[in-house]
Amino acid sequence: MQITQLNLSDDIIDLGVGQPDPSLLPLAVLSQAATHRLTQPDASLLQYGMEQGNEYFRRSLAQLLSDGYGVSVEPDRLFITAGATSGLDLVCTRFTKPGDTVFVEEPTYFLALRLFADRRLNVVGLPTDENGLVVGALEEKLSEIRPAFLYTVPTFHNPSGVTLTASRREHLARLSEQYGFYVVADEVYHLLAYTTVPPPPMVSYDASGTVISLGSFSKILAPGLRLGWIQTAPDIIHRLTHSGLLLSGGGMNPFTSAVVQSAIELGLQQNHLSRLIHIYRQRSADLEAALHENLSGSATFKNPGGGFFYWLRLPNDINATALRKEAKKKGGQFSTGH
Numbered sequence: 001m002q003i004t005q006l007n008l009s010d011d012i013i014d015l016g017v018g019q020p021d022p023s024l025l026p027l028a029v030l031s032q033a034a035t036h037r038l039t040q041p042d043a044s045l046l047q048y049g050m051e052q053g054n055e056y057f058r059r060s061l062a063q064l065l066s067d068g069y070g071v072s073v074e075p076d077r078l079f080i081t082a083g084a085t086s087g088l089d090l091v092c093t094r095f096t097k098p099g100d101t102v103f104v105e106e107p108t109y110f111l112a113l114r115l116f117a118d119r120r121l122n123v124v125g126l127p128t129d130e131n132g133l134v135v136g137a138l139e140e141k142l143s144e145i146r147p148a149f150l151y152t153v154p155t156f157h158n159p160s161g162v163t164l165t166a167s168r169r170e171h172l173a174r175l176s177e178q179y180g181f182y183v184v185a186d187e188v189y190h191l192l193a194y195t196t197v198p199p200p201p202m203v204s205y206d207a208s209g210t211v212i213s214l215g216s217f218s219k220i221l222a223p224g225l226r227l228g229w230i231q232t233a234p235d236i237i238h239r240l241t242h243s244g245l246l247l248s249g250g251g252m253n254p255f256t257s258a259v260v261q262s263a264i265e266l267g268l269q270q271n272h273l274s275r276l277i278h279i280y281r282q283r284s285a286d287l288e289a290a291l292h293e294n295l296s297g298s299a300t301f302k303n304p305g306g307g308f309f310y311w312l313r314l315p316n317d318i319n320a321t322a323l324r325k326e327a328k329k330k331g332g333q334f335s336t337g338h
């Protein structure tokens with residue numbers, strides 16, 4: 001059976017999908033934020049929303065991100081989405097046509113590949129190492145093919161856990177300007193830093209308006225909210241807002257945005273994120289200790305320092321697919337390399 005976000009069974013611990021632990025979903029936070037918002041005499045959150053996303057919400061979000069990233073984020077450069085997946089889908093609508101090529105890292109987030117398949121895009125993989133995408137190999141590839149965009153998960157990568165170094169980020173941004181392709185950076189794990197401080201998001205390296213950064217509340221609040229953002233240059237935002245989807249339906253999730261705005265203003269979002277980081281840091285340390293105890297000398301691994309994923313390299317004589325079947329019998333599941 002193919003793994004998706006939904007077909008997970010309750011009696012299996014699945015280390016291969018990017019889902020929060022159900023016990024960490026913040027019902028009380030959302031209840032408090034919703035009460036705060038719904039007791040204000042302002043029904044505008046129930047109306048069609050501004051295409052780019054509510055301005056007050058974008059201001060609150062910009063402040064949250066500026067604090068979290070350690071670099072200034074401007075509200076005018078934010079566009080509200082229904083999650084990173086929705087942002088990526090809209091980017092495909094507006095910036096590709098069937099048959100176009102997109103570059104991805106090898107390995108990459110497996111469900112992004114499904115989305116590119118839906119769009120009939122031609123996917124070309126690029127090598128990665130312990131510092132993320134090998135940007136030198138990208139440069140060589142660019143002399144053969146020019147992609148519509150390159151999709152990357154630069155920080156705490158799904159599934160490999162690696163983080164792209166600052167110098168490679170600079171190089172990648174320069175190449176996108178020089179060769180005229182977009183970099184779509186899926187930064188959903190950036191704010192979940194436990195022991196590593198990552199370089200600023202990919203979009204901070206953008207000098208010429210070629211980087212499109214995808215963010216999400218799925219990993220820092222709750223995936224059921226279906227709320228996220230794109231941070232990018234104004235002309236790209238203009239192109240996104242002038243899509244049929246937005247012109248007909250208005251901005252995405254105005255109701256949820258308004259509730260989450262209260263969560264940010266009341267400090268609840270920041271408290272929740274701090275709590276998540278505290279808990280995940282401990283779990284990550286426990287996993288690291290268990291790996292050292294049970295697998296050192298056989299598998300090789302490196303602590304990712306944040307995010308949801310730990311990548312193991314198995315010895316050559318171990319078949320990952322067979323091992324996965326054995327793990328499942330014992331109540332554990334993981335993803336194999338693609």
Ligand SMILES: Cc1ncc(COP(=O)(O)O)c(C=O)c1O
Pocket residue numbers: 017018019082083084085086109153158186188215216217218223227228
């Ligand atoms: C790299 C990556 N991008 C996107 C998503 C999904 O994000 P969203 O819920 O915001 O659509 C996930 C979730 O697993 C992910 O790991």
